[in-house]
Structures are given as structure tokens and as C-alpha cells.
Amino acid sequence: MDALMLRSLQGYIIDTFGTSVWQAVCRRAALPGETFEPMLRYASGTADRVARHAAEVLGRPVETIWEDMGTYLVTNPDNDGVRRLLRFGGMGFVDFLHSLEEMPGRARLALPDLEMPEVELRELGPDRFEIRCRSEPGGMTSVLVGILTAMADDYGVLCLIEPGPLGTIQVKILDCAHSAARRFDLARPDH
Amino acid sequence: MPGPVCPLPVDGLSRFMPMYLLLDGQGTILSVGPTLARVLDGIPPPGARFEDLFEVRSPGGAMTVAEVLDRAGQRFRLMPRNRSKIGLRGVGMRLDEGRLILLNLSFGIDLIAAVRKFSLSDADFAATDLAMELLYLAEANAAVTRELRALNLRLEGARMAAEEEALTDPLTGLRNRRAADLLLERLCAAKAGFGLLHIDLDYFKKVNDSLGHAAGDHVLATVSRILADQIRADDCAVRIGGDEFVVIIVNRTEERVLRTIAERIIARVSDPIDAQGSEVRISASVGIARSVDLTPCEPARILAEADRALYAAKRAGRGRAVLLAPQGN
Structure with a gap:
């Protein structure tokens, strides 16, 4: 998981703030190189450590950086892959929320040795949910907040997504048809 | 009939099996599921028969739906006749004492092509279908x-x-000793003809001693550019250490050619070099050896031969190229 988070962080910082900012983060974290490979393994804890340095370089809380990165993963127009894989989870946003519990199983279909976070969804009411995400690296919960925010937008749903007590995420759906959902064709558009 | 009977209306059929096909006992189509209708380019006209719409791929020899059910046992394969080239597989059974025939079809491995071709969405599949997971x-x-x-x-x-x-000398960008050894091994093993120039700079130590190492490095870089300019792509210019260079000229063994190259190098190296404001004058001595003068030609032997010629060039007064007659072969 560290590798995927590090690669995403690298892409997010370079695309958003420029290469020189990423280089500053790498120097500060005393990294041997400036490129993370998503398919290789890095020592556990590396993602959280690099993110802490990024927080210092950018002068903003580490949670905000992870959240924005989660949103970037879904909305980045150069890479529609993450959004598409997530959209396969459900027809609507609520359906999608329920599919979060399947996330580790889905990820293992493609990458059998990937350690995905355990996600638990509790339905508190017809439009209120509580999500608990247990994982190393610690930033994963914040990334999930960012992903959920972007996906709600993708489904055209207006909702409140906030970190709750004990590392939970609270989701309150305000309007299920707030705006038009972004188009999603089951067939991959690019060939 | 033992067990409970399940009366399922047609809209229920559509929900559970969006690719169902309901026929009468004679094989006339009564109704089709919504997803199958898209595959067939719309709901078939009244009276359409099974064999008008489908070609049976297995069981072999079957044409009508009755033949399919009689021969297939459990499973059969169909291809719609509308040239969509999407293979379907299915199961079927007779209902109501043979007055009805119910088939349920699916895409199998053609799922991805079908989704693309018919722009299917998740609503086109039963909620229990694993199509989404497969996609x-x-x-x-x-x-x-x-x-x-x-x-x-x-x-x-x-x-x-x-x-x-x-394989690169970091100071000059020329090849290094290791690269030269690899190339010589290769050329000797292939019994290829080649010439080898062993070049030693004259008066270089003086530059280093009087103007410092930075000026010396500048001179070495200038000489390296001269060597690189004088050779072709297949040849190889090497800094083997200090102010010593080797140039390997592939496929040329004529004395005249090798001597011309060596003399051109000496002439260019003897031009004044501007080293950080001071004009530096050096020269070069060159020992020439040829693969054809050695049998067998081995890397160590040809290097020794070039070294011997270089020594002779130095002794003869520097700034010259020497090719010695082969020694006792």
C-alpha cells in the first residue's frame, strides 16, 4: 500500500505544485531518489513519513494533503482509471458506499499481494453512514475522505463528508440528485 | 409434479433474466428479455421463429429450438444472425407440459465486446450477474x-x-578501459581486421604542473573531442588512464589509412589549446598496431605491440606515429 500511496503523492504534488516542490520534499525526507514505483515495495511507514515532510514543505496539515490527493486520484483528467474502477462498485452513490467493504476483495482480484485497508460501513440512517477504515499507512483514512468527496461529485450527490470520532468518516447525504452524474460507460473509452 | 410451482410473470423474468427467450412449443417467439432485445436489434416481429434469429453453434446439426433442447442436455451455444458476431450461450427447458419453452442466454467470454457494441449499462444485467465484476x-x-x-x-x-x-570515462565521456577490453575481446574472437592506435600526449605533465589540474582536465577534454571527431561510429576512442588513449579503427588494416588517421590526430592535438586564458601547446606520440600482423590476434598481444611502437615513437623524438614491422611471427 505504501508504494501506491507514494506514487500517488508524487503525481499529485508534481501535477499540482511542480517538480521543484516534489524535489524539495524528497531532499527533506532524505530519499535516495525522486521516483516511486507503484509496483515495487517500500518500507512500511515510508508514505506517512514522506507526507509529513510534504506537509512541512507546503505549510499545510498532512490530513489536507492526503485528502486533496484522494480527490486528485479520482478527478485527474489524465488518468481516468481510478474513477472508473470505483464506479464499477455501484450504480448510485449509496450502492458505491456499500461496495467499499468489498474493496480489499476487489483489489486482491487484480493484485493478490496488495494489503488493502479494511473498510467497515455502518448505516446510521437512510442517508447517514459511518465508515471505519483500519489501515497502515495512517494517511489512508484522509485519502478515503478525499476519494469519497470526489466520488459524491461524480455521482451528482450533495453530501457532507467529515472525519468523525475515533478515526471514523461521517457521511450525510443531503441531496441524491443534486447535479447530473458524470457519464460512465461500462466499456473503456480508449480503444 | 412434485414440489411447489413458481408462477413468474414476464416482468419478473426480465428482472431475473434480462436475456430470457420465451417460445411456444413449436419454436415461435413469444417474448424476449430487454437486454436480449438490444442484442437482436429490437423486439423480434410477431411470429418470428427461433431459427430465423439464431444460428446454432452447438450442439452440432441442431437447427430448431426443439432440436437444441433434445440434443444439448444442459448447455448450448448460439450466434445471432444479425452479424453482431457476439456469441451467446444458454440453458433451456420445456414448461407447461411442452406448451412453452424458456431459454436463458448470456454473453460468456464475449461480454466485453457486447458491452461495447450495444452500449450496455449495469441496468442491463441482473443484479446477481457477475458481469460488473468481470468488467x-x-x-x-x-x-x-x-x-x-x-x-x-x-x-x-x-x-x-x-x-x-x-563503460564511460567520466572526465572525457570517451569509452574506458573496460569498454576497450570488451571490444578487443569481441574483435579478436571474431577474427575481425582492425587497427589500434596507442596515443600518449607529449608535454602534458608540464601543463598539469604549471597550470594546475583544472587546465590539465580541460586539455584532456579537448583531446577527447579531437579523437571523437576523427573516428567513425563503429570505431572506438578510449581513455585508458592519465594522458593515454587508445583508438580502435574497425575493419581498416592498411598502413596508409592508419598512418593518415594517426597523423591527422597528431596535427590537431599540436594546435594551440586555450586553457583558461593560457595558450597550451602539447603534442602526441602514436604507436600503431594491426590485427593482421599477429596470429593469433589477442587483446594483450596487440596492446603490447602498440605499446612497443609508441615507445619507439617517443624515442624517435615525439610528435610522430610509428608502425613497427611484426616481431618474429
């Missing part, structure tokens, strides 16, 4: 494969860069 898996796998391919390319690039670095 998801295909896309996730493609993403992983893309990443791995990109990783391989990046690693291959890094490996090539490292290899290049391992």
Missing part, C-alpha cells in the same frame, strides 16, 4: 499490466544508463 477485473488487470510494462521500460532505461556509465 472490473478486465480493467483492473489492464491497469496493472500497463503499470508493469511502464515499470519494465523504466528499469530497462535505468539498466542501459548504468551499463553506459560503466
Whole structure:
């Protein structure tokens, strides 16, 4: 998981703030190189450590950086892959929320040795949910907040997504048809 | 009939099996599920028969739906006649004492092509269908494969860069001793004809001593550019250490040619060099050896032969190229 988070962080910082900012983060974290490979393994804890340095370089809380990165993963127009894989989870946003519990199983279909976070969804009411995400690296919960925010937008749903007590995420759906959902064709558009 | 009977209305059929096909006992189509209707370019006209719409791929020899059910046992394969080229497979049974025939079809492995061709959405599949999971898996796998391919390319690039670095003299960008050894091994093993120039700079130590190492490095870089300019792509210019160079001229063994190259190098090296404001004058002595003068030609032997010629050039007064007659072969 560290590798995927590090690669995403690298892409997010370079695309958003420029290469020189990423280089500053790498120097500060005393990294041997400036490129993370998503398919290789890095020592556990590396993602959280690099993110802490990024927080210092950018002068903003580490949670905000992870959240924005989660949103970037879904909305980045150069890479529609993450959004598409997530959209396969459900027809609507609520359906999608329920599919979060399947996330580790889905990820293992493609990458059998990937350690995905355990996600638990509790339905508190017809439009209120509580999500608990247990994982190393610690930033994963914040990334999930960012992903959920972007996906709600993708489904055209207006909702409140906030970190709750004990590392939970609270989701309150305000309007299920707030705006038009972004188009999603089951067939991959690019060939 | 033992057990409970389940009366399922047609809209229920559509929900559970969006690709169902209901026929009468004679094979006339009564109704089709919504997804199958899209595959068939719309709801078939009244009175349409099974064999008008489908070609039976298995069981072999079957044409009508009755033949399919009689021969297939459990499973059969169909191809719509509308040239969509989407294979279907199905199961079927007779209902109501043979007055009705119910088939349920699915895409099987043609699922991805079908989704594309008919612009299907998740609403076109039964909620229990694993189609979504299969599409998801295909896309996730493609993403992983893309990443791995990109990783391989990046690693291959890094490996090539490292290899290049391992064969390059960092100061001058020429090849290094290791690269020269590899090339000589290869040429000798292939019994290829080649000439070898062993070049030693004259008066270089003086530059280093009087103007410092930075000026010396500048002179070495200038000489390296001269050597690189004088050779062709297949040849090889090497800094083997200090102010000593080797140039390997592939496929040329004529004395006249090798001597011309050596003299051109000496002339260019003897031009004044501007080293940080001071004009520096050096020269070069060259020992020439040829693969054709040695049998067998081995790397160590041809290097020794060139070294012997270089020594003779130095003794003869520097600034010249020498090719010695072969020694006792």
C-alpha cells in the first residue's frame, strides 16, 4: 500500500505544485531518489513519513494533503482509471458506499499481494453512514475522505463528508440528485 | 409434479433474466428479455421463429429450438444472425407440459465486446450477474499490466544508463578501459581486421604542473573531442588512464589509412589549446598496431605491440606515429 500511496503523492504534488516542490520534499525526507514505483515495495511507514515532510514543505496539515490527493486520484483528467474502477462498485452513490467493504476483495482480484485497508460501513440512517477504515499507512483514512468527496461529485450527490470520532468518516447525504452524474460507460473509452 | 410451482410473470423474468427467450412449443417467439432485445436489434416481429434469429453453434446439426433442447442436455451455444458476431450461450427447458419453452442466454467470454457494441449499462444485467465484476477485473488487470510494462521500460532505461556509465570515462565521456577490453575481446574472437592506435600526449605533465589540474582536465577534454571527431561510429576512442588513449579503427588494416588517421590526430592535438586564458601547446606520440600482423590476434598481444611502437615513437623524438614491422611471427 505504501508504494501506491507514494506514487500517488508524487503525481499529485508534481501535477499540482511542480517538480521543484516534489524535489524539495524528497531532499527533506532524505530519499535516495525522486521516483516511486507503484509496483515495487517500500518500507512500511515510508508514505506517512514522506507526507509529513510534504506537509512541512507546503505549510499545510498532512490530513489536507492526503485528502486533496484522494480527490486528485479520482478527478485527474489524465488518468481516468481510478474513477472508473470505483464506479464499477455501484450504480448510485449509496450502492458505491456499500461496495467499499468489498474493496480489499476487489483489489486482491487484480493484485493478490496488495494489503488493502479494511473498510467497515455502518448505516446510521437512510442517508447517514459511518465508515471505519483500519489501515497502515495512517494517511489512508484522509485519502478515503478525499476519494469519497470526489466520488459524491461524480455521482451528482450533495453530501457532507467529515472525519468523525475515533478515526471514523461521517457521511450525510443531503441531496441524491443534486447535479447530473458524470457519464460512465461500462466499456473503456480508449480503444 | 412434485414440489411447489413458481408462477413468474414476464416482468419478473426480465428482472431475473434480462436475456430470457420465451417460445411456444413449436419454436415461435413469444417474448424476449430487454437486454436480449438490444442484442437482436429490437423486439423480434410477431411470429418470428427461433431459427430465423439464431444460428446454432452447438450442439452440432441442431437447427430448431426443439432440436437444441433434445440434443444439448444442459448447455448450448448460439450466434445471432444479425452479424453482431457476439456469441451467446444458454440453458433451456420445456414448461407447461411442452406448451412453452424458456431459454436463458448470456454473453460468456464475449461480454466485453457486447458491452461495447450495444452500449450496455449495469441496468442491463441482473443484479446477481457477475458481469460488473468481470468488467472490473478486465480493467483492473489492464491497469496493472500497463503499470508493469511502464515499470519494465523504466528499469530497462535505468539498466542501459548504468551499463553506459560503466563503460564511460567520466572526465572525457570517451569509452574506458573496460569498454576497450570488451571490444578487443569481441574483435579478436571474431577474427575481425582492425587497427589500434596507442596515443600518449607529449608535454602534458608540464601543463598539469604549471597550470594546475583544472587546465590539465580541460586539455584532456579537448583531446577527447579531437579523437571523437576523427573516428567513425563503429570505431572506438578510449581513455585508458592519465594522458593515454587508445583508438580502435574497425575493419581498416592498411598502413596508409592508419598512418593518415594517426597523423591527422597528431596535427590537431599540436594546435594551440586555450586553457583558461593560457595558450597550451602539447603534442602526441602514436604507436600503431594491426590485427593482421599477429596470429593469433589477442587483446594483450596487440596492446603490447602498440605499446612497443609508441615507445619507439617517443624515442624517435615525439610528435610522430610509428608502425613497427611484426616481431618474429
